[in-house]
Amino acid sequence: QVQLVESGGGLVQPGGSLRLSCAASGFTLDYYAIAWFRQAPGKEREGITYISKSGDNTVYSDSVKGRFTISRDNAKNTVYLQMSSLKPEDTAVYYCARTTYTTGRYFYSENLYNLWGQGTQVTVSS
DSSP: OOEEEEEEEEEEEEOEEEEEEEESSSGGGGGGGEEEEEEEEOOOEEEEEEEOOOSSEEEEEETTTTOOOOOOOOGTTTEEEEESSSOGGGOOEEEEEEEEOOOTTTOOGGGGEEOOOOEEEEEEEO
């Protein structure tokens, strides 16, 4: 079955860290770039970071730049999102998605993605 499965979400205190995983199955991750999106309650889904197929190009939204790091291990068919210095406004459902889009310049456009995970909840609260 072709799918992306996110994991690693949970409850964390402000200032804390969390690492999300996006595991691919049914296809080879090497052929795709991956992005992470998030959707907070009552808000539209937003793209927050992108990584190219080889991992040599990454892009971050201003809201997470300097705090979040995206990486990938193609041998494990998995992409990671390391989140640090978490804030309450980071509370959201986090999704990963795959694309053949190569430059990353407009990575936040959802219509570029043809497969989405089911999402994992991240709650930042004391």
